[in-house]
Amino acid sequence: MRAVRRAIQFIAHRSRNSSASYSQAARRAFSSSFSSSSLKILEKIEEEDEGRERGRFNASTIHSSFCFPAGVLCTPASMSPITHFLMGWTVANAVPSLTKRERALVTWAGVVPDIDGLGIIAEKLTQHSSHPLYWWSNYHHTVGHNLGFALVVAAMAAVFARQKVKTALLVLFSFHLHLLGDVVGARGPDGSQWPIPWLLPFSNHVQLTWSGQWALNAWPNFIVTAILIGLTLVLARRRGFSPLEMFSAKADAVLVRTLRTRFPLKTSN
Ligand SMILES: [Zn+2]
Numbered sequence: 339m340r341a342v343r344r345a346i347q348f349i350a351h352r353s354r355n356s357s358a359s360y361s362q363a364a365r366r367a368f369s370s371s372f373s374s375s376s377l378k379i380l381e382k383i384e385e386e387d388e389g390r391e392r393g394r395f396n397a398s399t400i401h402s403s404f405c406f407p408a409g410v411l412c413t414p415a416s417m418s419p420i421t422h423f424l425m426g427w428t429v430a431n432a433v434p435s436l437t438k439r440e441r442a443l444v445t446w447a448g449v450v451p452d453i454d455g456l457g458i459i460a461e462k463l464t465q466h467s468s469h470p471l472y473w474w475s476n477y478h479h480t481v482g483h484n485l486g487f488a489l490v491v492a493a494m495a496a497v498f499a500r501q502k503v504k505t506a507l508l509v510l511f512s513f514h515l516h517l518l519g520d521v522v523g524a525r526g527p528d529g530s531q532w533p534i535p536w537l538l539p540f541s542n543h544v545q546l547t548w549s550g551q552w553a554l555n556a557w558p559n560f561i562v563t564a565i566l567i568g569l570t571l572v573l574a575r576r577r578g579f580s581p582l583e584m585f586s587a588k589a590d591a592v593l594v595r596t597l598r599t600r601f602p603l604k605t606s607n
Contacts, residue, residue, distance in 0.1 A: 417519045421559065422448045424566035425519065427581045429512040431573050433504060440505045442584050443495040447509040450491055451516045454482035483520065484538035488513045517546070523559050525551045575601055 426448020430441040457473025464471045481487065491513055492506040499505035517534055525531055533545035552558050574580035575597040582590035 417516075417524045417554065417559065418563070419449050419452055421563045421566065422452070422516050422519060423581070424563065424570055425515050426512045428566060428569055428573075429508055429515060431577070433508060434577075435501065436505065436508070437500060438579075438583060440499045440501060440508075443499060443505055444508045444512050445581065445584070447491055447495060447512040448516050451482040451487065451513060451520075452478075454478050454480060479520065479532040480535055480538070483517055483534045483536075485536055486539045521546050521548050521551065523552050523554065523556065523562070525553045525556075527553060527555070571597060575603070 423445060426445035427441070429448065430436060430444035436444065455474060455478045457471070457477050460471045461474040488510055492509045495509040496502040496506040517536065520532075521534055531547050531551055533547045535542055535544065536546050537544040570580060574594055578594050580590055580593050582593055
């Protein structure tokens with residue numbers, strides 16, 4: 339009975355952290371020492387827990403309050419891609435020698451982990467069918483949010499970069515800043531957390547969480563994003579380019595000109 343209680347405690351802990359990988363780990367860990375009746379209890383708890391989690395997190399329950407800024411380019415239960423993008427851009431500007439392409443690679447490395455959130459499309463489309471696909475509920479914060487995927491992204495970036503090592507290292511840093519952002523400030527509105535299985539696919543044993551994690555729509559996220567926007571504008575005025583260079587050279591030039599007209603650069607003489 340003591341072992342069952344331990345399992346219940348483990349699953350209770352898992353339900354607070356909401357990751358399928360926890361329950362899988364629990365099953366593996368306990369299956370060798372549990373009697374079949376104990377395992378049945380464990381399975382029941384697990385099923386109930388997952389049902390609760392689906393009810394909480396499935397695509398039909400997604401609301402704009404998950405998003406930051408509210409309603410804009412939201413990836414539910416993940417920090418806003420805009421914030422991640424600006425973080426990546428700031429990293430890309432840390433090394434002045436990077437080319438335009440290398441800056442783009444480093445910037446997008448800060449957003450790309452959320453590619454595993456695209457399962458939301460399939461989940462939304464099939465939510466009322468007889469065979470709903472829980473691709474977002476099951477894979478978001480898992481498939482793209484780990485070291486293995488970070489290494490793949492860094493290797494791909496190196497292929498397209500001229501300064502391969504420098505770019506790959508900055509890509510890794512930018513990618514991990516995304517993970518840090520999610521761990522620190524992506525708590526769901528009901529207080530649920532999604533642990534990040536950082537060592538996947540090599541190991542399932544590291545699940546990154548932080549008990550002090552703040553909510554997606556909490557004020558620190560607004561402050562962080564506001565600071566990043568300010569920093570982006572300061573850099574654009576000083577360096578003569580902004581993230582708009584990735585979308586339109588004309589728009590980028592207009593922004594820089596506007597900033598320099600309003601806040602002229604000091605001339606040296
Ligand atoms: Zn994320």
